[in-house]
Amino acid sequence: MSSSVRAIDEGRTSITVGSRSEAEEILLGKFQGDGYRNAAGFDGKGTRQYFGSKSGTYHWDDQLGADGRVLGHGAGNRDGDLPHLQIHTFVVSARRQPSTQNSYAWVWAFPLRDGRFRVSTVEIPKPFVDEDACFGEEDIERVHVATVETVEEIDTVVRELGVDPETLDAPWKNDFPL
Known part of the structure; x- marks a missing residue:
């Protein structure tokens, strides 16, 4: 385990x-x-x-x-x-530009139990999102993953990914398919 x-x-x-x-x-x-x-x-x-x-x-x-x-x-x-x-999981997310027209993309961050934060940018094929279907790790493309110590570092990583950190919000406000 x-x-x-x-x-x-x-x-x-x-x-x-x-x-x-x-x-x-x-x-x-x-x-x-x-x-x-x-x-x-x-x-x-x-x-x-x-x-x-x-x-x-x-x-x-x-x-x-x-x-x-x-x-x-x-x-x-x-x-x-x-x-x-x-x-x-509890997350904040924001839309980002996908690498292909067949996917949707987001940057998302969530707290770890040790006080750090995990930041990921993922692309998910449109059918999973459009049909509200369950998907697994093997169905998504994780474009970037980072673990950071502070909210300011989240903002830096998000900016480096081409997303305004001010757009990070509750996932249901940007259709992130939790």
């Missing part, structure tokens, strides 16, 4: 664990007490309507459809292959 926790600390957005209980242990150890809310029973739209955002929520995607895939995950969505725990 320590390699899974280390992967999360290093900014991975998708990890594989051996069991549901291991996933629950990671959830409790890494996220309990940080304000995360259980969004069980809601779809993405319902979560945003009830909580205002998917940010800071978690839920199990563990119900299988007649086709043997996780419900709500179409044939092209790798997250539909296996039941999983979905955790939507």
